[in-house]
Amino acid sequence: MNATYKYFRDIYLGVTTVSLGMWITFRHFFMPTITVQYPREKLIYPPRARTELRNAIESCNGCLQCARACPVEIIHIETAKAQDEDNAGNMPDGKPRKLLVLTFDVEMSKCVHCGLCVEVCPTESMHWNNEHEHVTFTREELMRHWATYPPEEVRRLQERDEILKAEKAKQAAEAAAKKAAAGDQPAPKPVSKPAADGAEKPAQPSAAAATPAIEKPAKPESGDGTDSPQKENGKEKA
């Protein structure tokens, strides 16, 4: 349009838009505020909010998955096999506890709040605790210790565990020797064969003897992993 029209239109728009804006701010003036007076009242964060890590040690089965998942490697766990003498009790789902979690330390000062440890935890013992005040007076306090064993107890249990392990290894070696003596010595060959051929031919039909040989070293490692699928089922049920 022409300049005169534009001039008066600008004035009209100026007046109306300023009035409108003032009306909006005036309404907001009387709206309830969203401020939370922080130290006195605190917000409840949504359940998935990444606040501060916490491990419910009584439901931790010491599976080390969180330590492995952690990208900054700040979770340090030491475990020992539970014996009858320990009276280790049951896990929350009723199964007997197989591992004693001797130490469970997290360096919160290095935590990047990625939440991977929470994702992988089979027992949901690793969780966000809905608080964000990790403020401490010293840096050492940011190292969170959740295991409850005193140091000498930890040392004792570790030594016992090592002894047990050594015994077990001895037994295993003896058993292997016995087995080797009993059999017609085909065992070493299939062990090496699938290792060499496995890359080329994954499905080997005649490796009846080979499969236990492969699974054997894997078994102790994932010995607790065996009950992890169950736990995951339980998690899904929960």
Add this chain to the structure above:
Amino acid sequence: MILHFLTQAVFWFLVILTVGSAIVVVFNKRILHSAFALLFTLCGVAGLYVFLSADFLAASQMLVYVGGILTLIIFGVFLTARMYNMSIPEQTHQRFLALLPVLGLGGIIFYVLNSAEWHLITPMVAPTTENLGKMLLTTYLVPFEVASMLLLAALIGAIRLARPRKEDHDD
């Protein structure tokens, strides 16, 4: 009595302010100090106007001189100097040669001031604004209109002069 004394004190304060800052205006090497000293001269003169019961004039002095002309002058200094150092310095010339006629003229003025016989009347103290306005719009209507034309002409002329020329833009 004390009021009279206070009035005189204010009067002398204004006199000293006016003259002192005028001296700074003339003799200071930094041109911006001169310009800001001019502020106090102008304010002092405005104060003297109040003592002469020229209240409207005093306010006009503040409004036009301080708010208008002095600001123009300061802007002029900013715009016509390369502001590399803070004290835009300035040289003077013919200082002693100039003192000669100036002192002569000053001497004559002061001689006349001292020797003349002034026929003084008792001054009236009354608001002036209304009468001044009536005077400007009746007796002095033609000069008043001429002055307004002058202002208009000066306004247009100043804008025309200060604008960058077309050729400057084309370069």
Add this chain to the structure above:
Amino acid sequence: MIALEPYLDLIISVVYVVGIVLFLSLFALFATWLERKVAGHIQDRLGPMETGGWHGWLQPIADAIKLLIKEDIIPAAADKKLFKLAPYLVFIGSLAGFAVLPFAANLIGSDLNIGVYYVIAVTSLVVIGILMAGWASNNKWSMYGAMRSAAQMISYEIPVALSLLIPVMMAGTMSMVEIVDNQAGGFWNWYVFRTMPFSLIAFVIYFWASLAEVNRAPFDLPEAESELVAGYFTEYSGIRWAMFFLAEYGDMFVVSAIAATVFLGGWYAPFPFLDIIPGPIWFIGKTAFLVFVQMWLRWTLPRLRVDQLMYVCWKIFLPFSFANLLLVGLWVVLKG
């Protein structure tokens, strides 16, 4: 015992001046608190809540104490004399306006017969003070702020003066007390509602132009913190900064008080039967309301550009003010 009677006027004057300075300081304290509260609530926040219990009412006092004991820094490369002088100049320019504000019929510093004109005149000092501060700081932001401020204040002085002329013409006097007296007896006698719509337009133009005069948003280019740090008082700290601050809030009060005086009936109540409430309360109440509107606008509108600022002044306010002036002049002449 000394007879006090000859000195009574003097004593009253001194007390009044001291009272005004105290009032200005208290008002500035209150206004900073109010500003934060208004800003907070408009943005759905709360503002200061901690210091001193109820809604943080001690916050401004804490700030004032902080300012008073803060180190006073003068930049090494600054023009020291001018740097020290500038805050006083600005403060005086602001304080001088208080001399003619009529808090009530008898509560006025001096009922000058050129009251309105006097206020317009003394605000010129503020311009020079700001230019001085900007130059003496030897800082590019200060300089920009000062130049902008001077250009803006001088430009907007014209619409301010022209709008103030309208009630002056209607009252036939520039004395504050007489202008207010002409508006006695109910809000329909206030100048803002007489000669509708001219005086209303004059009031609106005055209010907006006065925002530019006191460098308030949306015309706060001189101290635009997102572009110029703090404009002309970037380099100031401590007590000198407090002077600028006081001057700014004093200016806010002065322009609002003048609007309340010449347009909104000064110390008179909107309805005659409410006149039992004392005049100063009405006067300060009206002024405080206008100050509140200033704050309200500040948190509503974004900052203008320099060219927009000048466009609004020279192409909208000025023609409208002149047309307004002519029409009201005609009205006054015809009415006799």
Add this chain to the structure above:
Amino acid sequence: MTNFHVMLAVAAILFVLGLLCVMTRRHAISVLMGVELILNSAALNFVIFSHYTVGNLFGQGMAVFIIIIAAAEAAVALAIFLNIYRTLSTSEIDKATQLKG
């Protein structure tokens, strides 16, 4: 010595100082400031005499005209100085010796 004499003396001193300023200083704007001093002293003189010897407002009217003229003069002078500075890159009036821009 009355206030009258003192003010006349102030006006005279302002005039003399303004003259000195115009004569000695080189920067164009300093010269302008000197001119303002002279104009002020003249206006002050008008007002003094009208107040103390005549008793009418003629002198104040003249002072109003002087202020108007000073404003016009300052505006035009500064525009000219700006032009001089733009073309000659100097603000000393002695250097501005040619009329051609």
